[in-house]
Amino acid sequence: MSAQTNNHAYPIEVEFPDISVHRHAASGIDYLHTFDSGLPGPHVMINALTHGNEVCGAIVVDELLRRELRPRRGRLTLGFANVAAYLSFDPAKPDAARFVDQDFNRVWTDTVLDDTSRTSSELTRARAMRPLIDTVDALLDLHSMHEKSAPLIVAGPLQKGIDLAARLGTPATVICDEGHPEGRRMRDYEGFGRESSPKNALLIECGQHWEKSAVSVARDTTARFLLLAGVVDEADLPEGWLAPLPPTQHIVRVTQPVVATSMDFRFAAPFTGLEIFPDAGTVIGWSNGEAVTTPYDNCMLVMPSLRQLRPGVTVVRLGKVEQTRSNLS
Structure with a gap:
């Protein structure tokens, strides 16, 4: 199957998981599952589906939930963000499933989220997720790209994001940027976007939306992020998820x-x-x-x-x- 887009038809090389089984969560927020080890440690979140047509993250989060991965230390949240957009995916119009009303990744400021005069499907979901996001210490946001391009890390504008990307070690290109004029991303929300805060976040662009290799990148970076945070041990992770590190990383300032x-x-x-x-x-x-x-x-x-x-x-x-x-x- 191929997805018809404005410029190219990219083949859909992966299966879209049925995530409906993950709707009900003990967190009290649909599709956000938090597990507490009972031992000291950070609250780490692996987030998928910030955009509804970016399936590689959903595949990874679905796999970890089905495997019942649990943290040895700290807390772990495995979540799906813009589920409504994901459920609307149509291979004939794949770009339309990026969001329902507005880009979910452009609403992440207190000013926008507190302004109840503004409503949309994405704002409703962001406001529901916000109390949990406020407790997260380390966020990995899994994305993919419209075009077939090498994977990259979006580390944000701050040195702490660049340092975290360097510790992760992969992908080979680290993008440092201020975000988008349209609005703030989740990875820059509140403490994630303040140098003085110990909170930190990375956004991984894993490859083209529907290519198999994007799933491999999402698995590898997720595994490395969890190990780096110390919430799991390598033996807890699915076999074969870790890939060799690239020999170098290029730090690129937008x-x-x-x-x-x-x-x-x-x-x-x-x-x-x-x-x-x-x-x-x-x-x-x-x-x-x-x-x-x-x-x-x-x-x-x-x-x-x-x-x-x-x-x-x-x-x-x-x-x-x-x-x-x-x-x-």
Whole structure:
């Protein structure tokens, strides 16, 4: 089966799990399952389905729930976020299942969540999840990408996020950024987004939405995150989830987003992400008939896509490689 998208038809290489069996949870919040070891340790959360068509995280969380993984120390939450969007998935319109009313990953500020005059399917779900999210110390948010691109870590703008990504060791590209003009992501919510807070979060873009390799990346990064947090031992994890570390990690600082001001935007080539342009002034696309160019030498394109094109949406982010670190030391 292939999913029909605006630009490409990507094959659906994975089965979408039936997560309805996970609806009722002792946490009192549907689809959020928290297990307490009774011993000291952090509260760690593995989150799937921030976007409803990003299935690799759902596969991993479903597997861990069915295997009855329990923490040896601290607390562990395994959860599915935008379930309503996931349940709406249609292979003929796969991009539509990203959200129901608005992007779930653009609502995470107290101001937005406290404003009861604003309503949407996503806000209702975020407000339901919020009391639990407020207790999480370490969040791993599993995502995937519109286009077939190498996996990457979104570490946020703070040094603590970069340091956590380096300790995780994989994927090979670490993106440091301020987020999106449209609104704040869950990984930047409250303590996750304050350098002074001990809380921390990473977002993993595991690959193209429906490719098998994205599931492998989600399994590997989840296993490593749980081990790094100390809530489980390696013997507790499913066999074969850990993969070899990449030899190096590239730390890339996003300097600016390219935001569509209308529906008149096109790229100069079928970019999929992580392309590097050696010369400043290289044309990468056109917006309202005017050239969009790279602002500096060795500019990297981060997650270019027109699948959600509309005014105000970021169509690509531009980044500089700040550091390359070795995993072999």
